[in-house]
Each structure stands twice: as structure tokens, then as C-alpha cells.
Amino acid sequence: MEHVEKIIDEKLQGKALVTEHKVQNGKKLFIESYGCQMNMNDSEIVASILAEQGYNTTQFLEEADLVLVNTCSIREKAEDTVRKRLQKYNAVKQINKKMKVGVLGCMAERLKEKFLEEEKIVDLVVGPDAYRDLPNLLAEIEAGRDAINVILSKDETYGDVSPVRLNSNGVTAFVSITRGCDNMCTFCVVPFTRGRERSRDPKSILEEIQSMVDKNFKEITLLGQNVDSFLWFGGGLKKDLNKASEMAQATAVDFAQLLNMCATRFPKTRFRFATSNPQDMSLDVIYTMAKHRNICKYLHLPVQSGSNKMLKAMNRQHTREEYKTLVDNIFKIIPEMSLSQDMIVGFCGETEEDHQDTLELMKYVKYDFGFMFTYSERPGTLAAKKMVDDVPHNVKKRRLKEIIDLQQEHALYRTQQHLGKIEEFLIEGTSKKNPNEWKGRNTQNTVAVFPKDDYKLGDFVMLKVEDCTSATLKGTVVGYSDNN
Numbered sequence: 001m002e003h004v005e006k007i008i009d010e011k012l013q014g015k016a017l018v019t020e021h022k023v024q025n026g027k028k029l030f031i032e033s034y035g036c037q038m039n040m041n042d043s044e045i046v047a048s049i050l051a052e053q054g055y056n057t058t059q060f061l062e063e064a065d066l067v068l069v070n071t072c073s074i075r076e077k078a079e080d081t082v083r084k085r086l087q088k089y090n091a092v093k094q095i096n097k098k099m100k101v102g103v104l105g106c107m108a109e110r111l112k113e114k115f116l117e118e119e120k121i122v123d124l125v126v127g128p129d130a131y132r133d134l135p136n137l138l139a140e141i142e143a144g145r146d147a148i149n150v151i152l153s154k155d156e157t158y159g160d161v162s163p164v165r166l167n168s169n170g171v172t173a174f175v176s177i178t179r180g181c182d183n184m185c186t187f188c189v190v191p192f193t194r195g196r197e198r199s200r201d202p203k204s205i206l207e208e209i210q211s212m213v214d215k216n217f218k219e220i221t222l223l224g225q226n227v228d229s230f231l232w233f234g235g236g237l238k239k240d241l242n243k244a245s246e247m248a249q250a251t252a253v254d255f256a257q258l259l260n261m262c263a264t265r266f267p268k269t270r271f272r273f274a275t276s277n278p279q280d281m282s283l284d285v286i287y288t289m290a291k292h293r294n295i296c297k298y299l300h301l302p303v304q305s306g307s308n309k310m311l312k313a314m315n316r317q318h319t320r321e322e323y324k325t326l327v328d329n330i331f332k333i334i335p336e337m338s339l340s341q342d343m344i345v346g347f348c349g350e351t352e353e354d355h356q357d358t359l360e361l362m363k364y365v366k367y368d369f370g371f372m373f374t375y376s377e378r379p380g381t382l383a384a385k386k387m388v389d390d391v392p393h394n395v396k397k398r399r400l401k402e403i404i405d406l407q408q409e410h411a412l413y414r415t416q417q418h419l420g421k422i423e424e425f426l427i428e429g430t431s432k433k434n435p436n437e438w439k440g441r442n443t444q445n446t447v448a449v450f451p452k453d454d455y456k457l458g459d460f461v462m463l464k465v466e467d468c469t470s471a472t473l474k475g476t477v478v479g480y481s482d483n484n
């Protein structure tokens, strides 16, 4: 196992995504998604656009008229996985000759025309800001030509496209609030593949949440590469705020205000959000979280390294000391807060001492969850151009194992803190191991499994926590929570 993955739901990786059918639609779309939640959500937007073009989704690759794969470029391994899938499509295309294949998302954006040259199977290449152009692009490929659109946008947020929910549990859903990233961490390909950071109109966000609430969804996760940087003043890039009218500036909405609006307007709905970049995190957000019971007490706060030298080389805009102060303040305001990290080991020039700094920082915070990776050089990034990927593979692997082992100790420690308590859990599905048990999460994002009894999917229940493994709580439901 390369890393402990909790945010990227492994069981959804590459799983064919299906949605409700429109009877009048005659064409079949097979769509699968790799990478982050943003990609899963983008696939829902794409399926929504294609439903208007006569496509229903199918789980069977063999019968598809159109196969779309939404791709991830974050590490080399993610790209390798997609290349393997393309070989599989190729084999199927030998039998189903009319099948067309399109590549969406970050790999499409990174490789552009090269995709059409390198992978003969590919008919269509579409970057993350060009999904509205799909109807035109499909007309091109139907006329027998390859089609490509990888233009990045300064204002596209798909705010008015109502995503169809694919493979939904009917209880939890994602709503995108920002797209792109302006941070330029030196290791990261996202600013190149997803373009400039832009925020979505709060009005369209609230409308989308309202429609989810009407459909009985109970928990919404607000998504963005860097949600704390959210700023709406009528559209456009953040740096243009000072060019906006006085009125627009005075009525601008930042992330803490957006959270407050969501939590106030939908008091029975739980809210989560990801991802928070420590440099853009304001204590206003923490105070807003403290004020509302329905904002979950869980923060994904990637740090990447505990060494100041590495943080600087990575172009992260904070020191280890500043990060620790932020964590101290968070715990002061919300003692029960649960925290998770992203960590990269073996970045350019990382010494044993830098690695020890990372372990020390982890011991200081004792994260509830962690997502840990070995550094993978990405073409086009500043690190690839200017720095040397000089930590040997076996050293990266050893350091990764050390941080994963330590993270597991901390996860166990944090999980054990729930023992003996009675906490609220939202039922979101059946336990993987036992069909007679529900699976749910508490405000801290910790998973519990418990007997189903007469409780239903989507119920908020009070659970007496009696036992645990390092990642999962067990217990007995003592009744409904007053949030139902």
C-alpha cells in the first residue's frame, strides 16, 4: 500500500458511473473517473451535459457508444493506471468498432494533442474547463475527425449545470465551490492542468444545495483545491478584486461567510469542506465552524513536510512554527477538532534531518487521518525544471513506511478517544464486512459500524461507542439524534 487513502474513495476509482435513465435517450455512455473528488464531481457535470445529447450511462463497456475516462496527473502512477485502461478499451474496440473513446480531465490538459498521437485509440481530448463544448466535439468525432479542446478559462465554474448524481448513496454529495489553484507549489501539476483559481457564485451554490436537500441528501461537502481562498465579488480572478466596483467589493463573500450562509440556511444539513491550505486558512473559518453544530469538526490541513527547508523548496507559504501555531489556535477554539494531513516524502534535497522534522511535526499534531505519498516528479513543474529528484527510491520507500506507521499509531490514539462516549452518526451505507450492519460517520469523520436494527439510510443516530480498531469504531445505537 503506497499510502493510506481516505478522501479518494478507492472503491470508486475507475468504477463505471451510472445514473438514472432518460427513456428518450438512445445512446450509451460509459464514464469512469480517476483521482480526486473534484474529478468525480466533474464526471457528474459531464454526464449531465451528455444526458441532453441523447446519452444514458451504462456499466457495460462492451455496449458503449462512447467511453469517457476522467483522468488524474497528480503522480506518475495515476497516469500509468489510465494508460492501462486505454489498452483495455482498445481490446473492446476490436469487437465494438463503432465505439468512440475520449479522455477528460488533468491528463487531457497536460498532454493535449500528444494524446491523439501517442494513443491511437483516443478520438477525443477534453480539458477540465471545456466540458460545455462536448456537444460540438462529439459532432466532430461523429463526422470521423479527432476532436480536442483544452482551453483553460478564467471564469468557467459550471455554476448553472446541475450535476446528475452518479453512483450516489443518496445521503452524501459533493458541491464544487472553487476551481483551479493559484498557489504554485513547486511539486504540483494542478495549477497547469486545472488553471487559474476562480470562485463560483454563492447563489448557484445555495441553489444546488437546496436541490440536494429537496432530494433528501443529509451531508454536503464543499469542494475546491483551496476552499479557504474562496472569494466571490461578481466573478473573475481574485487579483482583479481591486478593479471591481465599490459595491462589488463591499458585498464580496469570503469562505467563512459562505460557510455561515450554508449552515444557517440549511440547519439540518451537515457540511464538510476540502481542501484547506494552511496559508489561506483564517481563524474566521474556525470561529464559523465553532458557531454551527452542523459544520463538521474536521479539517483536512495538508502540510506536505515538517521541515522549513522543504516547505520553502516546495513554495508553501508557511513555516513549521506557523503551522504549529495555527494548529494550537484551532484546538483552542475547537478542542474536539479532527485533523488530517497530506505528506510528501523524498522531495528534492530531503535529508534524514528534514525527515525527522516531519516525524516530529506529526507527533506534535497527532493527526486523526493521513494521506502520504512518495514524491513523483511531474513534467512542467518548477521542481522538475529547477531541482533534482535526488532521494533514492528505496530511501523514499523507507521514509514513507516510517510516516505511515507513525500515522497509524496516531489514528489508533485518536480513534480510542471516542471509546465510552455517545456520539451522533449519520448512516450512509451498509458496512462492507457485514450486511446486517450500517456504516456511518461522526462529526470528526471517524467511521463506525453498528447493527442495523430498525434504523434507515440517512438517519442521524446516537451511538454508544464500545470498541474500535485503528480506523473504525463499533457500538450500539441508543436512539435517534434530535437532528432528524
Ligand code: SAH
Binding pocket: 074, 075, 181, 187, 188, 189, 190, 224, 225, 226, 274, 275, 276, 302, 304, 342, 343, 344, 373, 374, 375, 376, 377, 378
Ligand atoms: N489542494 C489540493 C491538492 C491536490 S493534490 C488538495 O489538497 O486536495 C493532493 C495531494 O497530492 C497534495 O496535497 C500532495 O500531498 C500530493 N501531491 C501533489 N503533487 C505530488 C507529487 N508531485 N508527488 C507526490 N505527491 C504529490
Ligand code: F3S
Binding pocket: 181, 182, 183, 184, 185, 188, 189, 190, 191, 225, 226, 277
Ligand atoms: Fe497543488 Fe499546492 Fe494548489 S498542492 S493544488 S499547487 S495548493
